[in-house]
Amino acid sequence: MARSAAVSIDAIIQETANRVAERVSGIIARQVGDLVHERLKVELGRNVTARRPAAARREITRWVADARARRVPTFVIELTGLDTKKKIVAKYGPGASFERGKPAPRAKG
Numbered sequence: 702m703a704r705s706a707a708v709s710i711d712a713i714i715q716e717t718a719n720r721v722a723e724r725v726s727g728i729i730a731r732q733v734g735d736l737v738h739e740r741l742k743v744e745l746g747r748n749v750t751a752r753r754p755a756a757a758r759r760e761i762t763r764w765v766a767d768a769r770a771r772r773v774p775t776f777v778i779e780l781t782g783l784d785t786k787k788k789i790v791a792k793y794g795p796g797a798s799f800e801r802g803k804p805a806p807r808a809k810g
Contacts, residue, residue, distance in 0.1 A: 766790045766797040776801045 761774045777799045783789050794809035
């Protein structure tokens with residue numbers, strides 16, 4: 702008889718432990734989820750503020766011929782008929798200044 706009492710006590714303890722684990726695991730999962738959510742908001746907030754704000758695009762109205770320039774503005778291409786900075790620097794010389802709405806500078810030599 703002592704043996705069946707021990708088995709039933711073990712079964713009761715196991716069943717109770719399973720019920721408690723089910724309830725507690727849900728609570729723990731929610732708590733961990735909330736903590737992760739809050740931490741992500743903090744981390745994402747840091748990254749967003751750490752980045753430089755995007756520069757507002759402005760229309761280029763003045764450009765100086767320079768072989769190291771990244772690109773030639775469209776208005777200079779339309780004004781000169783030349784499509785590369787090398788050609789423009791070769792024809793007008795380094796430092797030639799182009800402005801939107803004004804005639805092209807004199808070509809060198």
